[in-house]
Amino acid sequence: MGSIIFLVVLVIVVGWMIGAYNGLVSLKNQTLNAFKQIDVQLKRRHDLIPNLVNAVKGAMEFERSTLEAVIQARNQAVKVNATGPEGIKQISQAENALSSALQRLMVVVEQYPQLKATGNIGQLQEELTSTENKVAFARQLYNDTATQYNTRQQQFPTNMVAGLAKAQPADLWELEDQAEKAVPQVDLSMKPKV
């Protein structure tokens, strides 16, 4: 009788361990995948910026410094030689700088209604907004997934299996740049202003 109870308990414990282990591995892969999504969107942004800057160069001669800041930040971000969630601190610093440079460009565009009037700028603004949103949403998904992964591996009793599943807390993508946090609210609705 005693051995039967022991067996039942053993089966339950082993079954739980398998479930917890697989859950952690699945979350780990989801986190890695979410990070790849950020990478995809960042690459897309890097490829897009030179074309966009060329498109508005003529119309925005008087805002040369803003455009140059964008190009410089973009080149810095491309240069970052780090991959995977381990290099997240390095990547995020360069990319946050690029984000704030782009935000400034958008604010500048907003301040010149005659610029906005041409269809070209309207398209540029939409492209920029969408690119920034894509990066932001990819980052949000990564942070959500990583937080879930971190919580799971630290919580009792799953933390007892965490070592077995080689689970390490994943770094979150922090918004360190104060300038980006303090961006003024920009009305990006495509409706004509009265």
Added chain:
Amino acid sequence: MSDDTSLNLFQQQEANRRRTVLLVIGFVAFFAWLGFGGDYIYYLSTRDAPGTAYHHVFPWFGIALTVAAVLTAWYAYATGPEKVLWSTGARAVVDPTDPQEKQLVNVVEEMAIAAGVPRPHIWIVDDPDPNAFATGTDPLHAHIAVTRGLLELCNREELQAVVGHELGHVKNLDVRLMTMLAALVGAIALMHDGATRVLRGGINLGGGGGGGSRGGGKKGGAGPLLLVLLAVWIVSWILAPIIAQVLALAVSRKREYLADAMSAQFTRNPLSLASALQKIEGADAPTTAIKRGAAHLCIADPLGRRLTAHEGLFADALATHPPMAKRIAILRGMGYAQLKKEGGSVG
């Protein structure tokens, strides 16, 4: 996203898978009952007929109707999304040139990233009333359609929120259940109309047979049984479309709240969905392009919004959507809670 919401998501996905299977089983079983029940009634009524008359022994009706139901369910699963889109006259957005359509494509791509699902196919319904719906069988084969009116009415953030709501339906597999339901409700209506004609002939035959069994005398018990069966059977026929309709209503209301919450989770901006819903509610005209069969797929009831304005027994039984005012109030609550947490600045 805490563990709670993800658990909720998996539960919802599981529930939707299970309910879709149950729906198909129920659909096939219902037609099997109509077929085999009809066979049995016919058998009872011809059993005591003289030797030379027709004896209904082999259950032809049952087999035919069951096979037809299985084929219909399979066909509905394979072509349901196309049929729903076709019925609304939606056109695919493939290579957008119009800035509005370009924006829609961008917004859908953004929300797909936020939701962590592949980009769905995008469709536009040329209807001036603002509305949107999603269809498909799973996130890999999903479609999102918005009306021209929605593009005109909503700003970028509101459009984002509405698309987020629809992607919520896609992600938690609501689309599978709701599309199946739309296709099967349509099939039932069609089969019902077609078969009612056959049924009329059946009643005449049954009546004649009943007379025969009364004359037989020795099987006195078969008469009442036959009548009860016949009554239940005929009632099933009459009720079929009504049952299907009530089913469609029952599945669509609760999940609207969940999809609203998922939109807020994707955009981190519940107030923009609240204002989008307010605008949609304000444009109080029926979406003429969307017929009754696809009504439960939409973000707002396309058949006019008087019923959804109130909550009560009547509205609960007949409205496909929860009261708009309640949805907006819940979203506003979320928005203000977020504002409070972030110390007054929305990021």
